[in-house]
Amino acid sequence: MTAYERGAALAxxxxxxxxxxxxxxxxxTVTGGGPSDPTGGTVTVTDYPCRLAAFPVAQRDIDGTxxxxxxxxxxxxxxxxxxxxxxxxxxxxxxxxxxxxxxGRFAPAxxxxxxxxxxxx
Numbered sequence: 833m834t835a836y837e838r839g840a841a842l843a844x845x846x847x848x849x850x851x852x853x854x855x856x857x858x859x860x861t862v863t864g865g866g867p868s869d870p871t872g873g874t875v876t877v878t879d880y881p882c883r884l885a886a887f888p889v890a891q892r893d894i895d896g897t898x899x900x901x902x903x904x905x906x907x908x909x910x911x912x913x914x915x916x917x918x919x920x921x922x923x924x925x926x927x928x929x930x931x932x933x934x935x936g937r938f939a940p941a942x943x944x945x946x947x948x949x950x951x952x953x
Contacts, residue, residue, distance in 0.1 A: 855908075862874065862876075919933065
């Protein structure tokens, strides 16, 4: 087991304990639709379960552009997560459904150990 695999296992273990909560990455996909279809297609919403910890962004990190007052820092474990989160997804937490502003993939040497996201209501 490499140091990065140990780091991912540690993140999974910490977020899987009482310090984390069960949440989901919510992805919407559109099928059908097109220029000649007035309905715009069918939207399918799929929740991908994950372990996470969400907390308000520290006041010192607020810059008014990328990170704003009211944003949340969300740490997401990679264990059991079957998709790669993107900024078009949403994240379901005990704080509500947040839009992913920055997916924050933490990947030293290319191995994703966890995600350090910024979410916004």
